[in-house]
């Protein structure tokens with residue numbers, strides 16, 4: 702089964718998908734694999750691998766290989782640029798940062814990376830990537846014209862544009878480690894216009910209660926990264942998040 706189908710199927714059956722984001726630059730491959738294994742035991746549906754700085758090359762390949770030794774859920778690349786691709790991944794969130802001012806993040810990295818995706822046989826999942834305030838490192842690196850927190854209509858406009866350009870997924874990002882996630886009002890307004898297209902929400906989600914607010918507002922998939930890196934008991938934390946968002 703394709704990864705996209707696998708995720709959509711879980712979203713339909715269980716209400717919401719949980720994705721664990723691992724930054725290959727944050728820990729050695731063995732440690733990343735231990736985190737991934739505990740996350741899968743806690744009920745996460747797939748592992749996303751990426752980072753906005755220094756997340757490519759050998760560390761990326763080795764992190765993927767170790768994770769694949771320890772887990773059997775799909776591995777999905779979340780590349781900061783064309784260097785964030787690896788032959789060892791199952792799929793890639795093939796995204797355009799729609800509200801970037803920098804053409805590199807709108808189409809150039811995609812063009813430079815596309816031949817590798819083709820050659821390696823990685824499944825591309827087309828995605829509109831939209832960054833809201835506060836935006837964090839990824840907002841800065843991606844030179845995003847950040848959507849104000851209290852302007853759902855701007856997030857709606859970009860999301861609709863992505864849908865009309867044929868992108869299957871939309872990702873509303875508040876930035877890794879954000880003090881607060883995207884507002885429920887923005888999530889709800891975007892999901893309303895997306896209809897069956899899948900909505901991913903991430904950035905600043907640290908507990909089950911917050912994850913549930915995002916899921917109830919309309920998120921089909923919830924991404925958590927920082928909290929997984931920071932917590933002592935990964936399995937327990939993922940269980941908390943997963944049980945809050947699944948029916």
Ligand SMILES: CC(C)=CCC/C(C)=C/CC/C(C)=C/CC/C(C)=C/COP(=O)(O)OP(=O)(O)O
Nearest residue numbers: 724751752753781783796798810814838843877
């Ligand atoms: C499709 C291809 C080949 C490339 C896409 C290139 C684009 C559009 C990138 C968007 C901008 C960008 C820098 C995205 C990075 C996404 C990401 C992995 C963010 C989260 O990383 P963390 O490592 O959790 O956060 P920090 O970077 O803050 O550590």
Ligand SMILES: O=P(O)(O)OC[C@@H](O)CO
Nearest residue numbers: 878903904905925926927
């Ligand atoms: O690290 P956190 O805050 O969980 O954010 C995850 C993801 O949305 C970052 O791209």
Ligand SMILES: [Mg+2]
Nearest residue numbers: 724727752753
């Ligand atoms: Mg990082």
